[in-house]
Amino acid sequence: MSLDHIVTVTIGGLTVGMIYALVALGYTMVYGVLEFINFAHGEVFTVGGYVAAFTLFALGVSDQMSTVAIIGSLLLALVLSMAVPAALGLLVERVAYRPLRGRSRIMPLLSAIGVSIVLQQLIIIVFGPTPITMPTLGISSASVSILGARIRVLALVIITVSVVLMAGLTYLVKATRIGKAMRATSQDMEAAEMMGIETNQTIAFTFVVGSALAGIGGLLVIMYYGSLKFDAGFLYGLKAFTAAVLGGIGNIPGAVVGALVLGLTETYGVSMDLGFLAWFVVAGLLMGLYVQLVLAPKKRLQHISDDRRTPGYERSIANIYRLAPYLAVRTLVVERTDALRSVSARHAVRLMLGNLFLVVTAAVLFANGSSRIDTRWQPVIAFVVLMVILMFRPSGILGKHITEKV
Amino acid sequence: MGLSRMLQTLRSITERVPRRVWAVAGFSLAAIFPLFNVLGFMPTAWLRVGVVSLVFVMLSLGLNVVMGEAGLLNLGYIAFFAVGAYTTALLSSPKFGLRWPFWALLVLSALLAMVAGLLIGLPTLRLRGDYLAIVTLAFGEIVRLTITNLQPLTNGPNGVTGIYPPRLLSQGAIDSLQASGWSEALLKWLVIDKPIEYYYLVFVFVVITAFLISNLKNSRVGRAWNALREDELAAVSSGITAARAKLLSVVLSAGVAGLAGSVYAYYSNVISPESFLFMQSVIVVCMVVLGGMGSIPGVIIGAIVLQALPQVIRESAGAMRSEFEVYRMLIFGLLIVAMVIFRPEGLLPDKLWRQEVHEVDPRELEKTRQSLFDVEEGHQDLEA
16 A cells, blocks of 8 residues: 555545535535435536536537637536526426425425436437537646646646535525525524525525536536436435435535545545455444443443542542453453443443454455455445445434434 | 316216226226237237236335335335345256246245345334435445346346246146146146236236235234324324334335246346336336325326336337337326326325325315214213
8 A cells, every 4th residue: 555546545535525525515405404305416416517518519629729718618617517507406496396395205205206307318308318528628637746646637626626615605604694594494494484584585595506516516527537427416416415414414514524434435445455444444443442441431430420429439439430441341251340330231242243243344354455346336335335324323423413303 | 177177077977986896897807908919909019018017016016015005215126126036037047057946936035025125124214204215225226236246146237047937836746747647738837938827927916915915904004004104103102113013014015026026037037137227116116106105006007007008109109219218207207296296195096195195175074073073962862
């Protein structure tokens, strides 16, 4: 594992992660306001990419043109790939989602699936089933050298553009009037309405912003990879949704963090030797053991010391504190000390099994140390992350615990 | 306005005929359908369309259990179908040189699909509707991608070919029957290899499934599902074990899909991951929504309309086929949106669903209240 390889993979992961983030923001914003998964968001992203490529082709962009003309047409493509998806998002919200407000949860989701199919087929009807390609430009193949690694300039452009857009979005949500309205609507739609906020307009605006961001995502993807297929939005949409859930859905910084984590996991997952990946598992195991053996018993002791408020005990409790790690090991072996008082045997068995699983995984990975995961499995990584996070921690990394509204 | 009035008149006429009569009529029509082919009125291609439609009827009946009755949206339903199909394909094809008996494979396919259902059902039961939908979607995609990527086992994208036709009895039993003087013509029916035979095979399965599910629907379990769908909190407070009831619905529907998958693998002779795309799951969902969630006749009609109609149109479209495929999906998408917005209870709605989705007519409510009062007054009379 050389340094330049690490740099290449990291930057690759960040680039992909930033694109996921741009799409994930739309999911998370809409979920924050309406509590519904806008399944058609992935298709809006694809439309952005198609519009960008189509504009550049229509303008006949090539390296023979002057720099100003190239930059001008790229800017035009940028504007169009924001405007068309934004209009589309607005239309979809008006036609397919607004009539369903207040219905049971499944209905808007079904409608969104229908919209997603319609958009996909419309793309095929308008542009044909073959993938659309970018006109070849010098900038798309240019590269610079960082720490011995060759990095495409476009990757750096994508990261920069995304960071700027996210900063802009944060400003919009945190510091402007409409942002305040968005936050109020997502907190309690009825109350917001009573305070004189036009919730319908606010929701429409949320769709416009989310779709515009996804459109830019489409533009960046088609510039980076050179081509885009009509059904690309499905996979990108799902991955972005994974990212949004990973960071805690409804949470804007969470979506960005989740997207970066997902992007890095994906790229590291398929470009590292299994032996190297095994160290991550070992690190996870050690962290888990630290929590189980050191932090959790300490907390339990604290609990016990809170129970008995006698000053005389305090010193002895403090002594046990210092002995906590030793005590913890003893607990797991003997299972009969104060520290384990509030842990059920079932829980302990579950923890042990979890640890065993990690040990076995690490051993298997070390045994096949020199091979790699085939890139064909890359989409599976995202799906597995999605399932695991939804099953075990549906509120995500940064998300608050979601309580059911009754 | 004219159209809606016409529909209303039509409905008032059709509602006068009891549902039982409709069911018998539909059943007989489906039962004699292949005879049109035998008599030469209908090309064999239509019979094939009939077989596939019946497989999809089974699928949507299964999905209806989990989606219509228990109210859990499953977007990866086709994965269970795939599990059943691949179980059958691998154990009854030249791929591994195996030929397990038909009935054993049928049961095994259903069982494995149920295990898959249990695997996905157990950890996801506490998820809410839309999250559950996404997890099942991810599960479906994982199954498909795994099938595609596990080349040594499944031949990857090329699929498994040359699946043997099912024998209703083992070869030895058939031979001994022949030795004891059974006629050749009769024994030929024991090996299912013609569309008409497949048709009746699937037809029998469909009838059995529909019968079992409609009984289940009116049983204690079915009422528990409906209660969970309407209001989980209230249902749990009235003593329903939510986890058990939900798990039962997921596993049952998976079993039906596994069975359908097994039959489909036998019939189609070749299976590949192409048949188990996310779109297929959506199509099955679409069938249930179109027909009416929770309504068994509705779901059957929905499946037949969405599977048979496009096929028939495609048969007659000829040269325009590939364009038609695009428009077919477009129409499906529009259909889902339109149904959800304008008629969420489906074409042939279940009574309970219609009440849930639409505001109840105040006059009807008044009638119910009146009858309640009547009962109370009757009681008072008795006491007096």
